[in-house]
Amino acid sequence: MNIKEVATRTGLPAKTIRYYEDIGLVTPDRAENGYRSFERTHLHKLAFLARARGLGFSIEDCRGLLALWEDRERASGDVRAIATAHLAEIEEKIAGLEEMRATLSDLVSACHGDDRPDCPILKRLEAG
Amino acid sequence: MNIKEVATRTGLPAKTIRYYEDIGLVTPDRAENGYRSFERTHLHKLAFLARARGLGFSIEDCRGLLALWEDRERASGDVRAIATAHLAEIEEKIAGLEEMRATLSDLVSACHGDDRPDCPILKRLEAG
């Protein structure tokens, strides 16, 4: 299977697939003409990566998850640990963003937003 | 005022202040020895930037906000437009993260997380 088809099937851009090969996440074979040649296993792996990335796991997390996935003797606790840590990061991010949202939406609704220069948003940025 | 003091007063790392000069957000004077010399206006500007960045505004947004801040004849509507757009971005990010959080926390609680290999998290990543 050539890269384009893998791209359409996994939803990953071809560029990204090449990048994943670069950093050692997949290792497709090569046809005689130099084209990458993907087997079903590679496709499967890339689909796995696409889903993990979709859940926000970092590339390095993905590398770890992939290794565990391929390890028949893995401990599910190891997988869970990665996921839990990631979940915590996400929750932190959400908390930060929600704080921003609260402040911003206050400011936006306090600002009349017309042609006059008077602006509570700037005032807040000016004075903390 | 030397950079270190500006850094402590604004909470911005010295590196960041230099960077802001690089990209034209502030233009401190120079002392004879080549050291940057910050006036109160620069300090003020940098504090403004620190707050705007703290609310998640991009550097380019900050540039725009700074310009409006310094424009006596600005329309508050212009400020509000920037803030509104940014608020929308933040809300999108939050929505994305919350989706991830929901899925992840489901998976984490479905995974017993012990020494056995059986793992619903991997199963999900495998099969979508």
Next chain:
DNA sequence: TCTTGACCTTCCCATTACTGGAACCCTTAT
């Protein structure tokens, strides 16, 4: 006076996870 340590400077590289583009090769159909 010399030295030490805390500043300051510029410059370049690394980060994350790609994306864009150039220059070029291969295949298939017309």
Next chain:
DNA sequence: ATAAGGGTTCCAGTAATGGGAAGGTCAAGA
């Protein structure tokens, strides 16, 4: 023969810093 539509490599850029090297400057103490 040529054109379209693959494929390849490599180089550079993104956002907003952070790290660190190599070196200049300054103030204080022995």
